[in-house]
Amino acid sequence: MPMPTRRTRGARLPYRTLVAATTAALLATLVTPAVAQPEPSGPSVTAAPAAPSTASVRESRPVHSFADAIRESVWVDTGLDGDGDGRADRVAVDIVRPRETAAAGRKIPVIMDASPYYACCGRGNEGQKKTYDADGNPVQFPLFYDNFFVPRGYAFAAVDLAGTNRSDGCDDVGGRSDVQSAKAVVDWLNGRARGYTSRTGDTRARATTWTTGNVGMIGKSWDGTVANGVAATGVEGLKTIVPIGAISSWYDYFHSQGAPLYNANPSWLSEYVNGPEAQARCGAVQDRVAAGTPYSGDWTTAWTERDHVRNAGKVRASVFVVHGQQDLNVRAGQFGRWWDALAAHGVERKIWLSQTGHVDPFDFRRADWVRTLHRWFDHYLLGHDNGIDREPVADIERAPDRWTTDRHWPPRTTAATTLRPAPGAEAGPGVLGRAPAVPGSTVTFTDDPALGELDWAARIDSATPEKAGFVTRPLSRELRISGSSKVTVTATPTTATAHLSAVLVDLGPDTIRDYGAPGEGITTLADRSCWGASTLGDSACFKETEARTADVGYTVVSRGWADLGTWADPGKERPLTPGRAYTMTLDLASTDHVVPAGHRLALIVGGTDKDLLDPPSTIPTLTLDLARTWAKVPLVGGAPAFARATSGPHPAVPSPTALPSLSGAEPPAAVVGPRLPGAGAAR
Known part of the structure; x- marks a missing residue:
């Protein structure tokens, strides 16, 4: 899909996490007959209901x-x-x-x-x-x-x-x-x-x-x-x-x-x-x-x-x-x-x-x-009754090349669960839980367009000035988020324009697909596999790929952004009055993510999310009214699941150290410059 390079007040900047295209010539000289599909290999997947016998299926x-x-x-x-x-x-x-x-x-x-x-x-x-x-x-x-x-x-x-x-x-x-x-x-x-x-x-x-x-x-x-x-x-x-x-x-x-x-x-x-x-x-x-x-x-x-x-x-x-x-x-x-x-x-x-x-x-x-x-x-085109319409509706990748299935998506036990931020220790993050903050509780941060979601997550355990962060205690059991979240904030800006970002983060070590590297989670190999028949000018043989992974100290689960000036009308930006409180709800992207036992779930509210959002014309300081700020997160099992996951004994986990590849480092030269519509892995 189209992807312009980010512009900030006329300056063209690199987009860190996405890559420019590299084009390889098609091996046009391969001539192969139609070939049988190889059986998939790799990690096991959850069992699905049996499809009709291949002997009886057209x-x-x-x-x-x-x-x-x-x-x-x-x-x-x-x-x-x-x-x-x-x-x-x-x-x-x-x-x-x-x-x-x-x-x-x-x-x-x-x-x-x-x-x-x-x-x-x-x-x-x-x-x-x-x-x-x-x-x-x-x-x-x-x-x-x-x-x-x-x-x-x-x-x-x-x-x-x-x-x-x-x-x-x-x-x-x-x-x-x-x-x-x-x-x-x-x-x-x-x-x-x-x-x-x-x-x-x-x-x-x-x-x-x-x-x-x-x-x-x-x-x-x-x-x-x-x-x-x-x-x-x-x-x-x-x-x-x-x-x-x-x-x-x-x-x-x-x-x-x-x-x-x-x-x-x-x-x-x-x-x-x-x-x-x-x-x-x-x-x-x-x-x-x-x-x-x-x-x-x-x-x-x-x-x-x-x-x-x-x-x-x-x-x-x-x-x-x-x-x-x-x-x-x-x-x-x-x-x-x-x-x-x-x-x-x-x-x-x-x-x-x-x-x-x-x-x-x-x-x-x-x-x-x-x-x-x-x-x-x-x-759907030939009318063959092969059972695919009766199989689980969702396949979800939980770890590189490890997939699970769900009969319904989101699962029917999913319920929007209200999580509320509250002040924490002076030198650390706030608390994310079910209890509302005491009226009058506030936290203040100043937009810093040079920082973004990965920087915020890496600094979650420090009270840094560019974001407001809130974390649960380490979970005693896993907690699954499935669907779209909403974050309602009540913010008082110091300027007439302000942008907001809201991010959900899984705090804890993991190995994930390296979506920020060239290939966006895959590495293209030299070997080819063939999927059909070929002619001299139209080969059915394509380069194989494998998962490109990264060890990380935290994983961004979902994101959302908004112009605070649209608080009253999502279709029209209005100037803000400095010193006045505004309430608006940010829509976060859909996701399906399991936060493992021992990890923490974090909600971060910031200003400009570097490389993903253009900054406003003025750089504001914003004060959040915590008693009038909350997140509605679609949890499988709803509020009871959150209560179980945040009670009982829990293992200690390290702070979210910034690890290689997704740590916010500047990109190699290959990723700098404009990205054509559908470039590279995006085609």
Whole structure:
């Protein structure tokens, strides 16, 4: 997903925890037949209910020739004229499908990835782009979807969003053009839109002769965001979507409750994805996007257009969400709000939550991912009763390569539990518990934009001036957080502008995926594994990966940010009156984390979270009224679970020493500079 470098009052600074892209050439000379999927290896997972016997379950098999498959390009009429040239924009759709099913007159479903990246930036861990022969016919389709699924009787369609690669129009960064680019293709596949065999010609291309019209959209980052947007239109024929590290509301990508994150305007993104022709003709579109999405964070109709959560009630498709809980590009609040809205409307859904940053499951759990995705598409696109819809809904990575499952997510025993801060010893942190603070209890801190969440956590046991920290006693038993937290603060600023950050931290030693290092939790290896059939120009073989880990003294569990000036209206920033107390609630990102016995749970409230939040125009000192400040944390087992975990004997634990890799050290030179949309592990 797009990731601008953080700007602070005009200065361009490095984004410490996320990395710039490194692109490796595809090993195009490998020619391999369709191969069986290897059995996954590694740590055990919790047992799931038995699926139907493989002897009785239908499964699509690789029986069709990938080398002889039909490869064609179609241009679909979107009904829009984004570039203002007086004719309807057409988006390019590159399709690969089995020749055998076409010859037999058998109709097949379509797996579709609509992306702005096919020419500018590439897809996947190896930065693959589309390639064409001398006549303009498609040769390489990025990623493994075509190699694996076409031999199994699916078509794969790779759609260039408007303004990108070989499509007309202008990309509008998440707006109507993005969504309509892909929706029009779903309509065409179902006989409701016009397609043509060339970009400008009049020869019609028809899909209803070869497809059932059943479509499954998949994609990571911007691609998955488009899938969310198309599903939110309720378009008929879209049976399932698989959004990976995807946005559900573009406002929340660039702002957090009024506070600007990074360079908080989306218009610059189109400069990266629009083709040269589009860049020359789309200046007016970029200007409209910039004007409609102000840096102030005020809510506008442009943000409403780019908010898919509000239309969750229109979703007809099933949804398989995948997200990294430490994704600091498309942050975890994006999946949480989407998931909750889908649940409220009874949408059929499944979720995988990893410990990684912005990483595709193909690169952190490959064998299990391909197997699960295969069964998912077989069920929702081919109608096979393979039991995947009756299995546990959630897979959660508890430690590197160690996964557990939950039949429901969050678990049904989860309850929002109010935890309250109170003063502690003068030289140490405050106390986090159930008892309210004595009225009149306060704590004061001064915003320091040079420090952030990792610095605050490392200094939790010291009363440092840049944050307010509160901790539980060491836990006598584990405590599980599952879902979205809220932190309500009553703060008195000394200036007319102020930003707030709230962070939940697990204090105690652990080994985690190193989401702050290059790869965001994975290391790419030289060896390759093959997932489907190959041709000379389109290999099914991809570099293997392994978990990149770090030993840490604390783990940030969840984060949230806000502009205190939005205390009265989340859609409008207002100047603050110095010396006046304001109460507002910060939304923290969704998470699922187990705080082990012996560890402590901390709540930290600070100002500017370095490298994640732009500072306000003035640097305030803030005083918290502790009697009117609290956190509502979704605990499995609710308040009784917290009471049990914070009572009884407990082991002593060391203070949270800052350990390597995630200690807040400056990044290597490779991570400095702008990060392209979906760069590196983010593609």
